[in-house]
Amino acid sequence: MTPKLTTGDLFEAQAGALKLTWAAGRAGRDRLLEPATARHPGMALVGHLNFVHPNRVQVIGEAEIQYLQRLRKGERASQVKALFTCERTAAVVVANGKRPPADLVRAADEADLPLLASPLPSPVVIDHLQYHLTRALAPRTTVHGVYMEVMGMGVLLMGESGIGKSELALELLSRNHRLISDDAVEFIRIGPDVLVGQCPGGALSDYLEVRGLGILDVRTMFGETAVRHKKKLHLIVRMERMDKRRLKKLDRLQAQQLTRAILDVDVPEVVLFVGAGRNLAVLVEAAVRSYILRMWGIDTLKEFMQRQQALMNNNRSPQ
Structure with missing residues (x-):
């Protein structure tokens, strides 16, 4: 049996260690981080921003912020919409102490998808979250x-x-x-x-x-x-x-x-x-x-x- 874990549960468990704060999308705190029918729970749930094979928890670090800034206005809007409307995505975390951009905040509230922020480096955030989720979602x-x-x-x-x-x-x-x-x-x-x-x-x-x-x-x-x-x-x-x-x-x-x-x-x-x-x-x-x-x-x-x-x-x- 795979236990159910929501984004709200993840925030409560890791808020202290990762100094997480809610930036937007509080209405989506009940989103499941992994479907109960997942064949390999806890595997590849967390990673840097990926539009090809989206992670359940998308982490945006220094490189990802720079990538979004280089996009043209229309292309950026399309990518942000795709990020927050993707069925697979359960949460987005902006790391490295970066302030979540206004368009990400709006998209998170519109899609009811949690947008969190952490002052810690993105590799540290990924390591902590992956370790926690692998154990929390273990059969x-x-x-x-x-x-x-x-x-x-x-x-x-x-x-x-x-x-x-x-x-x-x-x-x-x-x-x-x-x-x-x-x-x-x-x-x-x-x-x-x-x-x-x-x-x-x-x-x-x-x-x-x-x-x-x-x-x-x-x-x-x-x-x-x-x-x-x-x-x-x-x-x-x-x-x-x-x-x-x-x-x-x-x-x-x-x-x-x-x-x-x-x-x-x-x-x-x-x-x-x-x-x-x-x-x-x-x-x-x-x-x-x-x-x-x-x-x-x-x-x-x-x-x-x-x-x-x-x-x-x-x-x-x-x-």
Whole structure:
């Protein structure tokens, strides 16, 4: 899902950093910066003035002002009209501390298209806006689970309701790991294979619900370092109940690495079976350590099989 973002939202978010001011076209503050149906949201939204392939946010700097000044009166009027009536254009920003020309102000008010001004250089304005829009318009989804930082890795605990995800999270907190979000996690794809998870809205990131205890304030109970606002997702731990029939079919060597797709990104997944006497917190830590080893290029199963094969070869050799 691509979130909706208007020009007014963009102004409020970047007014401080870019020292933006409204020059004209306030009636167009509800214009969408990207259609909800966009195939690649956040891509090529901002750039210097371009009449051939118009940007959603057209930035006018020193060179663009000089270009408009060199045009003949009729040609300039035609170009200005084309700029402010283009369906693709959502906003125009005059940078470099230049005062927006009167004809641009009139055209913006007539077309109800936001015209903003910034004293900062146009490359700085473009960099700030492109970075902000790429993240603000990134695809996102909400997943049921508990999101933790374990040994510096983002770990999503998944499983059916009542299986013990929050209790496991509480035990991990007691082992000096960190909570990011309980019950619902919002994931944002900020790169082709990068997902960042956070608490939806952010206001409830300090709280953990545990059956029998109610709502716990994690920050107050475990300290400031026990809570983190967002983290890249590295590993999914799926909790399942013990099932003898399922256990008989289980690949005990885990020769095939499981993955789960979230927003078209394949994330490594391990399955932990919940049962009496199993220390799930230790198992989660072991799963994270194993994942880190794989990141370093260490394949434990491959090394185990090579050693086993070497032992078998030695036993077959004639005495």
